[in-house]
Amino acid sequence: xxxxxxxxxxxxxxxxxxxxxxxxxxxxxxxxxxxxxxxxxxxxxxxxxxxxxxxxxxxxxxxxxxxxxxxxxxxxxxxxxxxxxxxxxxxxxxxxxxxxxxxxxxxxxxxxxxxxxxxxxxxxxxxxxxxxxxxxxxxxxxxxxxxxxxxxxxxxxxxxxxxxxxxxxxxxxxxxxxxxxxxxxxxxxxxxxxxxxxxxxxxxxxx
Numbered sequence: 001x002x003x004x005x006x007x008x009x010x011x012x013x014x015x016x017x018x019x020x021x022x023x024x025x026x027x028x029x030x031x032x033x034x035x036x037x038x039x040x041x042x043x044x045x046x047x048x049x050x051x052x053x054x055x056x057x058x059x060x061x062x063x064x065x066x067x068x069x070x071x072x073x074x075x076x077x078x079x080x081x082x083x084x085x086x087x088x089x090x091x092x093x094x095x096x097x098x099x100x101x102x103x104x105x106x107x108x109x110x111x112x113x114x115x116x117x118x119x120x121x122x123x124x125x126x127x128x129x130x131x132x133x134x135x136x137x138x139x140x141x142x143x144x145x146x147x148x149x150x151x152x153x154x155x156x157x158x159x160x161x162x163x164x165x166x167x168x169x170x171x172x173x174x175x176x177x178x179x180x181x182x183x184x185x186x187x188x189x190x191x192x193x194x195x196x197x198x199x200x201x202x203x204x205x206x207x
Contacts, residue, residue, distance in 0.1 A: 014089040021083030043197040044190040053087040066161040
């Protein structure tokens with residue numbers, strides 16, 4: 001997406017909630033902090049964050065927690081038994097436990113405010129959502145986030161599956177390049193951005 005040096009001032013880039021009770025994930029809510037990316041790349045960065053979040057959400061089974069590393073970034077995912085999935089994208093240095101604690105909180109609040117009948121399989125549902133913007137701001141500093149979350153001890157015994165690349169969570173025979181080119185959610189400019197960054201073999205995150 002952009003060089004890690006340009007994004008070093010931000011720790012949490014993206015928080016999203018998806019309805020994954022159907023074959024194609026339906027985004028229910030999302031917030032992003034793209035201020036640390038270049039003005040001319042923010043559009044493509046935002047599109048690739050949404051593309052990556054949707055891709056990983058659709059490949060996170062109910063009850064599973066996983067964190068996927070893509071170069072200097074991490075995508076953290078957790079799917080509730082109700083069929084909704086939370087996604088948080090951070091830099092690679094951010095402690096893995098904290099995003100999963102936040103996913104617990106965000107999804108608990110979401111389910112409490114929104115029974116499954118209000119959103120499962122519903123296009124553009126009207127929902128009462130947790131204050132994602134506030135969480136996005138408060139959790140930028142992991143040391144402050146620890147004080148906010150009070151360290152949910154139950155996560156100490158919860159297995160979080162770690163993956164080194166996005167390709168490792170794709171189905172057998174799937175290729176990220178193909179998914180990018182086929183995506184209806186990526187503009188032609190973002191697809192060119194992906195191709196150019198890959199050819200240059202830079203430190204870009206290809207989301």
